Amino acid sequence: MKSYLLASLTVLLACCYIGTAFAADSDAGEMEMLVFPEKYKAMAVSNGGTISGVVKFEGDMPEKKALEITKDEKVCGADEKFDESLVVGEGNALKNTIVYLIDISAGKDFDKDAKVEIDQKGCKFTPHIQIVPVGERLTMLNSDKIMHNVHIFSKINKPVNKAQPKARRKMPLKAVQKAEGPVEVKCDVHGWMSAWISYVPHPYFAVTNEKGEFMLEDVPAGEYKLGYWHEACGTNSKAPVVVTVEAGGTITQDFTLKLK
Amino acid sequence: MRIRTVALLLTLFGMFVVLSLIYAQNAPEASEKGKEVYENSCAHCHGTEGRGDGAAAENLLPKPRDFTRGLYKIRSTETGELPTDQDLFDIITEGMPGSSMPGWETALSANDRWEVVAYIKTFYDGFKEAETPPKQINLSGKVPYSEQSVETGKALYTELGCIECHGNIGRGDGTSAPDLTDEWGFQSWPANLTQGWNFRGGADTEDIFKRFIGGLAGSAMPAFEGDSFPGFGLTAEESSRMIELDNKDEMTEVEEEESAQLYEKYDAAVDIALNLAEGTELSAEEKQIYDDAMKVVYEKSWHLANYVKSLMPEKRPEPAIGNNVLRSQYIQGELPEMDNTAWETLEARYFPLVGQIVIEPRQFNPTIDAVNVKSYYNDTEVAFLFMWDDRTHTTDETDDETGKTLEDALAVQFPVKVPQGPTAPKPYFLWGGRLPVYLWHWKASAPEQVTELTAKGINNAEVQEAQGELQVQGTYTDGQYKLWVKRALKTDDKKDLQLDPGVFVPIAFSAWDGANGDVDTKRVMTSWYTFVLEPVPSSKRFIYPPLIALLSVGFLFGLRAFVQRRNSEEA
Ligand SMILES: [Cu+2]
Secondary structure, eight states: OHHHHHHHHHHHHHHHHHHTTSOOOOOOOOOOOOOOOSOOEEOOOOSOEEEEEEEEEOSSOOOOOBOOOOSOHHHHSSSOOBOOSSOBOGGGBBOSOEEEESSOOEEOOOOTTSOOEEEEOSSOEESSEEEEETTSOOEEEEOSSSOEEEEEOOSSSOOEEEEEOTTOOEEEOOOOOSOEEEEEEEOSSSTTOEEEEEEESSSOEEEOOTTOEEEEEEEOSEEEEEEEEETTTEEOTTSOEEEEEOTTOEEEOOEEEOOO | OHHHHHHHHHHHHHHHHHHHHHSOOOOOOOOHHHHHHHHHHTHHHHOTTSSSOOTTGGGOSSOOOOTTSOOOSSOSBOTTOOOOHHHHHHHHHHOOTTSSOOOOTTTSOHHHHHHHHHHHHTTOTHHHHOSSOOOBOOOTTOOOOOHHHHHHHHHHHHHTTTHHHHOTTSSSOOTTGGGOBOTTSOBOOOOOTTOGGGOTTOOSHHHHHHHHHHOOTTSSOOBOOGGGSTTTTSOHHHHHHHHHHHTOSSOOHHHHHHHHHHHHHHHHHHHHHHHHHTTOOOOHHHHHHHHHHHHHHHHHHHHHHHHHHHTSOSSOOOBSOGGGOEEEEEOSSSOOOTTOGGGGGSOOEEEEOEEOOSSSSOOSSOOOOEEEEEEEEOSSEEEEEEEEEOSSOOSSEEOTTTOOEEOOEEEEEEESSOOSSTTSOOOOTTTOSSSOEEEEEEETTSTTOEEEEEESSTTOEEEOSSOOOOEEEEEEETTEEEEEEEEESSOSOTTSOOOOTTOEEEEEEEEEOGGGTOBTTBSEEOOOEEEEEOOOOOHHHHHHHHHHHHHHHHHHHHHHHHHHHHHHHHO
């Protein structure tokens, strides 16, 4: 036993010695986050306005990156899968962009009937971007009948790494109490699986569809900062667009995003 | 009266001692002292600000813990909870086997270690903000080790998906193993469950149980907390029935109804568990359902822990020194082939491997623990069986940094000339120097051959012109390589090793794990060990001595008779 200790100590000292030659580089690029209001009050909204628009991608049409399926091929490899960090459709439509109100302090309540779920099907998370109200449970579905593990890389809330064995078809997760996001969801069993969730304090969040469209409804009349977040294109948190919503009115605000 | 007082005092004192033993200690308030000890002993790896980015961190894997996130792998607490002070103290005291974190039991006083605990807690505000002590994992329902428990645990090992990362029989060779990373994006290999001595937090059944229930925060190892179990809230029978129904291709109407009912019960129990976790007060009835569900889950977890325990030897094998040197056993006739059961009767000798850190490029983060060796010989040949665990089977991968081809390999090293006697000089252990070494170099891409090399240094090896007739077989199964080599005891080549029974021969090993970036000098290795063809405990030993004795006696009698006769003749 002593010899192991001695050996490991020697190794340690040697590494420490050699290690001094290197400088540690720890300033990895921080992920840009959503911005939330300090307080939010839910109330009935009548005759609210609508903000809608289209998000487009500026730049060369990115090539579709096929994901390498390294295991469980029967279930995971049934159809080809592509990296979803940048999905650009016809007419440069940019999918999976979150568009939201940064500074709203009072407005409608969450739709209590909306299902907050992410399915694991064909070893892919669907949807890729999910909005989770603070205090609500996110339910992880497992349509695959193989094992996944739900690994949520939260920093403000407690990170989650919970096994979802093959027989576990539906796994609701404990509700969180702090707004945070987006945080990545991964499955360690299938390293290519990736999704993003945002724990949000108010319901004025939309995610763009294939056509790049979004819509925020029942917005009380007023002036708001309109923000966006995209996995590959970043945010406009530092210089958000200011929009004025009139009672019962509809305004259009489009965005054109570039790779960050 | 007086006696009573003494008795009372003694009892009180006894209670105090017992209580202080039961209640794990808490760290003192953070102080200057703790900072000083930390900066002297810990900061070099963990960084002055506790970010795990000290000067030495670059070369270490697993990386030194980043204390600013409050994520600790080795805890006695439930998932999502912070560790207890005692958990932190224990890690500092005992270190983390299989990583670069040494135990500080002798280097730091207990007092200093407590000061460090207090200080590292200041790196993460969550410790200060926590209103209640972390929830500890309940260890009270331990299921004793038994064959039956191991069997049950084995079934769970498959059902719960442990195989995905830890592999069929636990060697850490699951299909997901190569792709795992930790919270910081660094490669993170799943534990080889057959090598308990490398478990970071110890390999007692309780330790295994805690890791399983609580997960290893910050790593890919998830927590199997209560409601992760399929059929939470059901009895063991009900949950197996639920899974059985799930696996049917088609259910009858009655079965569908049955399945739906089981799921309803299951969902209800999960809901209760989540309510509790979210801080909702449970009714007495709900509490009962939850407790019953947890009892079943905990019992299953103990079975699983017992199974994992069954995969490893009781303790780390002793290295092949002293009484354990590698002794090749003599047998008559053909030497056993690789698959012959004759190998099973031999006990393997254990040669621990360490990273090569003398010459650049170095290996600071070895993934191969040791090579295990057995050997037989007969009158003309010797056969070896080498076995080593490697989580991945790598034959042709390209190193991103150097562009070199990475593959798994093993080299067995002998001196060209056997030193005469124990004090005679041996070649330098790093593939020789002034004195050359003779090597068998085996590569996973060509498992049926070894190349004979002669080397005068780690970067000075030559393929021998005359390749001898070696018979070789290599396989990779369930995370383990097996290599079988047979060679003549004597060869015509002067650069080869020549073997004689009873002569102690230095032997050493190098191994490469391609998936770990091992190539050239970046490898794991041993220094010199000893190998001997165990002299034949042969019939000769038992026949000659008595025979010689008999002959001598006979000779003496003969001599006496001769002398007597001559004397009488002379007379
Ligand atoms: Cu998965």
